[in-house]
Amino acid sequence: MxxxxxxxxxxxxxxxxxxxxxxxxxxxxxxxxxxxxxxxxxxxxxxxxxxxxxxxxxxxxxxxxxxxxxxxxxxxxxxxxxxxxxxxxxxxxxxxxxxxxxxxxxLPNRLHASVPEGRSADDNLLYKGPVEFTHDLDFEVRNHLDLGKSLGILDFERGAKISGAGFPVYCGKGARLERALINFMLDTHTENHGYTEVFPPFMVNQESLRGTGQWPKFADQVYFMPEDGLYAIPTAEVPVTNLHRSEMIDPAKLPIAYVAYSACFRREAGSYGKDTKGFLRVHQFNKVEMVRFTRPEASYDALEQILSHAEAILCALKIPYRVITLCGGDISANAAKCYDIEVWSPAENKYLEASSVSNFEDYQARRSNIRFKADSKSKPEFVHTLNGSGLATSRLMVSLLEHYQTADGKVMVPEVLRPYTGFDVID
RNA sequence: GGAGAGGUCGCAUAGUUGGUCUAGUGCGCUCGCCUGGAAAGCGGGUAGGGUGUAACAGCCCUCGAGGGUUCGAAUCCCUCCCUCUCCGCCA
CATH class of the missing domain: 1.10.287.40 (Serine-tRNA synthetase, tRNA binding domain)
Structure with missing residues (x-):
């Protein structure tokens, strides 16, 4: 606020x-x-x-x-x-x-001066890329749904049976690949990028949603358990940022960098009919999220760092992507500046948003009362909070399956994931 | 789910027959004195928010949260939250 x-x-x-x-x-x-x-x-x-x-x-x-x-x-x-x-x-x-x-x-957050002017997603600016990685795809490419079904690694039908549309089931090597992706990302961020791992609750109270700005704006997009007054988290950003709600952070501890895996739950109300195929829009997906708390003067450097940490994952996986800067008309109300990372889908023939990296400046910190004192004599100041997906697996999986498919309908496992999967190919 | 105990200014504690508690004490931290330097000792300071001011000062609010009783509440009453102990139930 x-x-x-x-x-x-x-x-x-x-x-x-x-x-x-x-x-x-x-x-x-x-x-x-x-x-x-x-x-x-x-x-x-x-x-x-x-x-x-x-x-x-x-x-x-x-x-x-x-x-x-x-x-x-x-x-x-x-x-x-x-x-x-x-x-x-x-x-x-x-x-x-x-x-x-x-x-x-x-009221929405202030906008950073560098945020481009624009009315809609069409006015977003290319910031980096496209960053290309060549994959041999000189054959009729299949989309992730066909691949998932024929290889028996994704089951949307049974997911719909046990829960409803938009709740995919990963099976066999698909489940293992998903887990490998999550572990690879967590390991990379903790071991190479200096983040502390957190495994948060997946349900939160309303105070927490308000703290990060999902409440009241996205009230209709969040699953609610009325008996207990709890909400299913739409992103790990909510519990992880709220870890320090109503706290005075020891300045020696800043900057704080957390990385968390969580399942994410979104009702996606009002978006029926859009991107309904497979993984493009689901009610539950997995995401590894980076969350940072910084001094105000350090937040824009941190924004670039988080972006580079998310990019490092895609480079390691050799998945083509680009980074765009969201314009004033497209950026979310909470963010002062936001980059989206989009991965390329050869079958859809378009880029898919796989990560959002945002600086909220003091907007969330003020809502959730997260402060620090530069030294014992100075007035408390609000920290700046930032976060970035690093990354969401669903669309990453789309791109991965499609890029790593072979002419005979198999999917190769990216090098860096092989220690995690224990196999080289999905067939 | 049931029974009991408890949540006080960083930490530990005092305070529960309402008024001298705008919260005492110890520790910690910090500033000063002392010292060649240090320790000890001595003295001072040590929360947040609001309002206000050029800046101070002043004033208001906060003793888990929110209500209530009262001229007046840390202290009495109600609701809720959390912690601990015991019992029951149980993935």
Missing amino acids: LDINFVRQNPDDVIAMLHRRQMGGDAGKVYKLLDIDSSRKEMVQRTDDLKALRNRVSKEIADIKRSGQGSAEELISQMKSVSDQITELDADLAKLETEMEELLLT
Whole structure:
């Protein structure tokens, strides 16, 4: 969420940002917010004055009672009415503060100056690549669905039977390949890139969703367990970022770098009919996620580092990809800047998003109250949070199967995964 | 699921017949004095948020969270959360 002080001092910047995000219609929210903010201040002043009076007189009453000199009846009845006023004003104030909080929570993050202008995904800019790796595909390529089915490694039909559409089952060598990918990525990030591995819960409370910004914006995209008030995580970003919710981080520990595997659950409501084939859009998938907490001045370097760490996986797997910078109209509300890594699918003949690498600056940290003190004397500051998929296996699997297929319908296992799979070829 | 105990300012603790607790003490940390230097000793400081100020000061709120009673709540009442112990059940 945005700092109300920033909004107050730079309302025009906030509105300009909304326009860059193609959300100019929300400009009214900013004025409403400022309006509420100023009445809130006024009201705080009034209640605080009354509370100060009550505190002072209550002490006088205590003195009178203790000494037994004189009567406190008059003061008590005065304070009774003061207290009634306070109760009333506090209720009004609480209402205002709730309203203000709700407005603030729905405003998107600031945008970094380097985020390109644009209305939609068509206006995203190529940042790196395409990075090519040659694979011998001079035959009729099959798509990942055909390959998965004929090799008996993917079973969408039975997944639909036991759970529903969009819940794939991996079988035999497919299951092993999936596990190999996850392990390879975790090992690479922990051993080569300096991340600490975390294995988080897959269900979280609403506070956690709010902390990272999925709540309230994506409320309808998250699976909910009403009996227990728990939500299935749409990404490991949620539990891992919330590890430090409401904490004052020891500055010596910064920057913090975590990597986590998790299953990810998404309802994908409203997207029926789009990319329904196989792995292109599923309700449950696996992802290895990198999450970082940095000092504000270090976050943009960290963004590039996370990107390079995700790229390192694709280079090791020799999977062609490119990196794009999302434009103002396409970037998510939480992010100040975001790169997408897209892997090439020879069968679909297009790039598929396999990773998103984002800097949230202090947007999530403010929501989830994650701070540090540069030194013992300085004021607490919000950390910057970042994350990047490194990577999601579903679309990676699409690209991998398609690139590594052979003319006779088998799939070779990429070199680097062979120690993990224990076999060289899927047949 | 049932019964009990407990959650206090970094840590450990005091405080539960409501008012002298805007929270004491010890440890830790930190600054100063002392010292050739250090230890010990002595003295001071040591949370967050809001409001306010040029900046201070001041004022308000926070003793797990949220309500309530009261002129006044760490202290009484209610709800919830968490931790520990015991019992039951169980992948």
